[in-house]
Amino acid sequence: xGNQGKVACVLAVCAVVxxxxxxxxxxxxxxxxxxxxxxxxxxxGLVANRMREFLGIPYAAPPxxxxxxxxxxxxxxxxxxxxxxxxxxxxxxxxxxxxxxxxNQNCLFLNVYAPSASKTTAKLPVMVWIHGGSLISGEGSDxxxxxxxxxxxxxxxxxYRLGLLGFLAHPALSAESKTHDSGDYGLMDQQFALxxxxxxxxxxxxxxxxxxxxxxxxxxxxxRSQLVSPAAKGLFERxxxxxxxxxxTVPTLAQAEAAGQASAAAMGCASQTAACLRKxxxxxxxxxxxxxxxxxxxxxxLPAQYNAAFASGAFNHVPVISGTNHDEWMLFVELLNTLSNxxxxxxxxxxxxxxxxxxxxxxxxxxxxxxxxxxxxxxGENALGAVGTDAIxxxxxxxxxxxxxxxxxxxxYEFNDxxxxxxxxxxxxxxxxxxxASEIQYLFQRxxxxxxxxQLQLSAAxxxxxxxxxxTGNPNGTGVPAWPAYSSGSDEAQSLVPPTPQTESNFAAxxxxxxxxxxx
Numbered sequence: 001x002g003n004q005g006k007v008a009c010v011l012a013v014c015a016v017v018x019x020x021x022x023x024x025x026x027x028x029x030x031x032x033x034x035x036x037x038x039x040x041x042x043x044x045g046l047v048a049n050r051m052r053e054f055l056g057i058p059y060a061a062p063p064x065x066x067x068x069x070x071x072x073x074x075x076x077x078x079x080x081x082x083x084x085x086x087x088x089x090x091x092x093x094x095x096x097x098x099x100x101x102x103x104n105q106n107c108l109f110l111n112v113y114a115p116s117a118s119k120t121t122a123k124l125p126v127m128v129w130i131h132g133g134s135l136i137s138g139e140g141s142d143x144x145x146x147x148x149x150x151x152x153x154x155x156x157x158x159x160y161r162l163g164l165l166g167f168l169a170h171p172a173l174s175a176e177s178k179t180h181d182s183g184d185y186g187l188m189d190q191q192f193a194l195x196x197x198x199x200x201x202x203x204x205x206x207x208x209x210x211x212x213x214x215x216x217x218x219x220x221x222x223x224r225s226q227l228v229s230p231a232a233k234g235l236f237e238r239x240x241x242x243x244x245x246x247x248x249t250v251p252t253l254a255q256a257e258a259a260g261q262a263s264a265a266a267m268g269c270a271s272q273t274a275a276c277l278r279k280x281x282x283x284x285x286x287x288x289x290x291x292x293x294x295x296x297x298x299x300x301x302l303p304a305q306y307n308a309a310f311a312s313g314a315f316n317h318v319p320v321i322s323g324t325n326h327d328e329w330m331l332f333v334e335l336l337n338t339l340s341n342x343x344x345x346x347x348x349x350x351x352x353x354x355x356x357x358x359x360x361x362x363x364x365x366x367x368x369x370x371x372x373x374x375x376x377x378x379x380g381e382n383a384l385g386a387v388g389t390d391a392i393x394x395x396x397x398x399x400x401x402x403x404x405x406x407x408x409x410x411x412x413y414e415f416n417d418x419x420x421x422x423x424x425x426x427x428x429x430x431x432x433x434x435x436x437a438s439e440i441q442y443l444f445q446r447x448x449x450x451x452x453x454x455q456l457q458l459s460a461a462x463x464x465x466x467x468x469x470x471x472t473g474n475p476n477g478t479g480v481p482a483w484p485a486y487s488s489g490s491d492e493a494q495s496l497v498p499p500t501p502q503t504e505s506n507f508a509a510x511x512x513x514x515x516x517x518x519x520x
């Protein structure tokens with residue numbers, strides 16, 4: 001497994017580390033139950049949290065039986081009113097901190113949230129959230145968008161197939177069809193959900209001609225995938241990717257199919273047939289996921305590597321917001337070092353850097369250690385966190401925006417709240433800073449707010465930026481500081497720092513991008 005694969009493996013600790021904390025208690029207000037008519041049948045929702053909520057709407061056929069590892073299929077029509085008042089099942093995933101345990105393949109559900117006072121004829125901008133979770137965990141139900149909805153948008157959150165069920169590539173599966181390669185079924189689900197939105201969101205008060213996709217970590221990687229995918233053309237008008245730049249390359253179809261054959265053998269399918277694979281119990285598939293994350297593979301859905309597609313202009317040209325957090329890797333330091341009883345010390349620092357970057361030997365890390373000396377940071381954990389942040393997230397994201405901005409309006413941000421609350425993992429004797437996924441609590445409501453007044457002001461500004469962008473393709477507007485569009489000449493990013501965001505021009509120097517992406 002290459003460095004990108006190893007990096008991706010640790011991304012099981014992504015946005016969905018916040019899953020339980022982000023879900024808020026819902027008490028339905030005594031109001032007339034809202035209804036809508038979709039292309040597959042009528043649905044009845046509820047009014048709660050100042051929103052009209054339609055929960056657990058099936059947007060596609062359950063991918064079970066012969067539909068396992070096939071492109072997403074249409075759901076059968078229903079004629080009776082469907083109660084959309086509770087969330088549908090999560091897609092199959094293991095028990096853990098980052099999603100809800102499930103073995104139920106009937107999981108292709110979405111949730112629609114609209115302002116309670118808006119009319120179904122309002123034609124509000126639409127924001128479709130793609131959850132994180134390393135493509136092996138998470139669910140759309142973990143995110144309460146009341147703050148975003150309150151600013152005049154409709155928000156949709158979705159489930160999609162995960163793990164081996166969502167991304168297994170295998171020659172026997174590829175041979176079944178002349179129209180699609182195997183793998184990337186989760187990306188197909190996302191596209192099917194976006195098509196559902198285009199066909200149905202007007203019934204909920206949304207504008208099908210004004211759709212923004214946004215997601216964090218694996219959700220951000222999914223947004224980048226949809227930007228590259230020709231099959232997603234026309235399904236969205238704007239895109240926001242948060243901390244999704246951790247994988248600049250993904251496996252080729254041949255590489256992914258070879259890995260799929262190894263997985264099949266490990267699960268008892270020595271015959272390497274599609275029939276054997278489809279008979280495997282879901283628990284067997286979950287137990288045999290060999291990495292802590294899944295990556296898409298090059299296919300008809302994703303025909304090119306991200307950096308090549310963005311550099312050549314071979315992507316869907318829509319306005320883009322792209323950004324990272326100042327201290328992304330600190331979350332992984334806590335998980336992989338502190339909580340794994342693997343402390344970072346002066347004696348082992350060089351070896352820790354080599355392991356983080358998957359270098360051949362500790363000696364190969366010497367130039368990196370010289371650029372990030374142990375003594376220059378408050379703790380060894382903070383030193384290692386700086387290396388991981390710059391090498392894996394920050395500078396790759398800057399390469400993205402430099403390429404994208406040549407073809408389409410692009411806005412870069414850096415989330416910079418060094419005191420972002422952390423109540424998801426145990427307290428540690430060092431600062432996590434603006435760690436991976438810490439910005440999500442500023443966009444989606446927490447059950448009990450831990451934000452102080454300055455952080456709440458930043459939260460309001462971020463929600464305004466995001467919803468302004470959904471409305472116009474430009475985050476700027478009344479009441480928020482000016483955010484310049486990215487240009488390679490000025491090389492500026494918007495620093496999302498409390499209480500008032502400001503423009504920064506030292507991003508590349510601060511993250512030592514000359515080391516990690518020379519020439520960019």
